[in-house]
Amino acid sequence: MNQLIQTFQNQQGQFWQALLEHIQISLISIFIAILIAIPLALLLRRYPRVAEPVLQITGIFQTIPSLALLGLLIPFIGIGSLPAIVALVVYAIFPIIQNTYTGLEQIEPSLIEAATAFGMNRRERLMKFELSLAMPFIMAGIRTSTVMVIGTATLAALIGAGGLGNFILLGINMNDVSLILIGAISSALLAVIFSGLLKFLEKAKIKTIIISFFIGLLVLGGSYYQPQAAKHPEITIAGKLGSEPAILINMYKDLIEHDSNIRVNLKSNFGDTTFLYNALKAGKIDIYPEYTGTITSTFLKTPTESTDPAVVWQKAETGIKALNQFAYLSPMKFQNTYALAVKSDFAKKHGLTSISDLSKVTNLTAGFDVEFANRTDGNLGLKRLYGLDLNVKTMQTSLIYKALNTGAVEVAEVYSTDSQIKQYDLTVLKDDKNLFPPYQAAPLMKESLLKKYPELKRILGKLSGKITDQQMIEMNYEVNVEQKSPAQVAQDYLKAQDLI
Template identity: 75%
Template sequence: MNSLINTFQQQESQFWLALLQHIQISLVSLFIAILIALPLALLLRRYSRLAEPLLQITGIFQTIPSLALLGLLIPFVGIGSLPAIVALVVYALFPIIQNTYTGLQQIDSSLIEAARAFGMNRRERLMKFELALALPFIMAGIRTSGIMVIGTATLAALIGAGGLGNFILLGINSNDVNLILIGAISSALLAVIFSTLLRFLEKAKLQTILISFFAGLLLLLASYYNPQANNHPKITIAGKLGAEPTLLINMYKEVIEKNSDIEVTLKPNFGDTTFLYNALKSNKIDIYPEFSGTILTTFLKHPTTSTDPQTVYEEARAGIDKLDNLAYLLPMKFQDTYALAVKTHYAEKYNLKTISDLHKLPAVKAGFDLEFANRQDGYKGLQSLYGLNFDVKTMQTSLIYNALNSNNIDLAQVYSTDSQIKQYQLTVLKDDKKLFPPYQAAPLMSKNLLKKYPQLEQILNKLAGAITDEEMINMNYAVNVEQKDPAAVAHEFLARHDLL
């Protein structure tokens, strides 16, 4: 419990921002769903032949896996809040339409006949007693949709929309149970609070519900209001999930703001590689740190045959320029590339220093993630270049360290700057045949941004060649294990090396 509280205190500023984002996404989605579903339900009551087909269609929408739906929406509406809201609206429609239609259908026909006898038209009947009688059903449908939306909104973090899902993803990525619990518990509590409020409104009068609805809508709109305090130019820098990208973007922010009048907005833990790249191309963000090896293998689709960092960087810079007219500035020194690690006592026992030394062992249980196990610069390369064959267990990356630490595996695929290397006192084996390609981080941005702010190139190139592998491991350790603020760790490094 103390560990959970300490983690929350360290992440408190990000937590309130994530909570606000989660509430915004959830309420916007629910309000839009209500505005669509209620008129549709009224239409179905009037044209009952359409009821069954439409309810079937909206019901089918709910069977589509959330991740699949988000993936289908990205090519059409990009990333960020919009596809998340569209997906959540789709999921929220069915309970509201079904319950509203059911509530209206269950009204005693004798009441309707009596109203007709008194000369009421359709609109008068609807407003004076039909909606009031159907209200418990309608509110139950809205409550069901609201709970569903709040829970599903955690997936919005996968496409850069923020929210409490950021904590869950970051916790999975860094193998931090406390971060996962903060995201999961907060989302569950938010759903409980929202359900309780709606249950209270079920007993209220229609006028009270309408007033509450519009009051909530006004508060929601007010939460998006962000007056500009000055006329300084502004850019947005985003980072991938994890401590390392967050450290890098904090460095970018500080050197830019110290050396220009440009104000920087940070979006840490914005998402995975593909989402960030699409966000950059669609101008939702302006800069993010990318790795030279990733540009070659993921975007250019032609892995390099060179193991020289400068050659790989030049290939990546020229290729991304030609592909999408993007500028790739000078890289830092450290390389966050693949590596193989063992426990230090295991390395000492078998005198292991290089990957080639693994031939000394009769049998090795290895833990790889699925991607590494199927890459030419991964396990396939280990087989062809080193002639090594292991008993391979594939698992999620964050679980590999636990498996190694608990002796369930002998050898782990890691990244060369992971904080767990220091945390678990591991020995990284030297890639003596140079299988793993260089992965150096450098700022990636559009050339239009550089034309607008040409000083950015000179400012950010101050970081070129900075940070050794050991320094990066130590900074990741400070953030992941010692729970230090990434901005403070980044500032300390910049100040120590006179980069400000």
């Protein structure tokens, strides 16, 4: 519990922003669903023959897995809030339309006949008593949709729409239970609160409900209002999940705002490689730090055979420029590449300093994820280049460090700047035969942005060749273990290096 409270205190700034994003996405989706579903239910009541097929179709939409629906929407409407809202509206419509239609159908025909006998037309009957009688059903449908939407909205973080799902994704990525609990508990509490408010409105008069609806719309609109700031150029810098990208983008922000009049909007933990790359192409973000090896292997589809960092960066720089007219600036010194690690006492006992030294120890058990176990620059390369025949146990990446720390495995696949290297007192073995490709981080942006703000090359170039592997490990450790904010860690480094 103490760890959970401490994590929440350290994440307060990001938490309130994520909570606001979550509420905005959820409420927009619910309001749109209400505006679609209730009129549609009224229309179906007039044409009962098509009611059942329409209800069946809207019900089928709910059977589509949410992740699959988001994936289907991305090619058509991109990433961010819009596809998330569209998907949530699709899920929210069915309970509202079904309950509204059912509520209206439950009205006694004798009441309608009596109202008709008194000279009421269809609109008058609807407004004077039909909606009132059906309202408990309608509100129950809205409650169901609201709870479902608030829970499903956590997936919006997968496509860069923000929300409480960011904490869940970051917690999974960092194997941090506290972050996962913050996201999950907050989402659950939010659903309970809104369900309670709607339960209270079930017994209210129609006028009160309509007024509440419009007040909700006004509050939602007001939440997007931002005071007019001083007129400065503004750019958006985003980062992948994890502490390292968060530290880097904060360094970019500090340097840019210190040396220019450009203001920087940060989007940390924005998503994985694919979403950031597509967001950059779509102009939703302006800069993000990318790794040289990722560009050559993932985007250019032609991994270089060279393990010379300068050669790999040059290929990445020219290749991404030709592919998308992107500018890729000079990289930092550290490499967040694959590495093999052992416990430091194990390394001392067996005299291990390099991967070649592992051949001196027999019957070694290694913990690899499935991808690394089958990569040519992973386990297959260890067999070919180093002649190692390890007893491999495949497991999720988040479990590898625990397995190494508990002695379940003696050797583990790691990333060379992970904070767990310091946390668990590990020794990273030197890749003495250069199996693993270079993965150096550098700013990636459109060439058009660099033409608009040419000073960015000079400003961000101050980090070129800076930050060693050990310095990056220390900074990741400060964020992940000591719970310091990435902004503070980034600023401390820049000041220590006299860069700001």
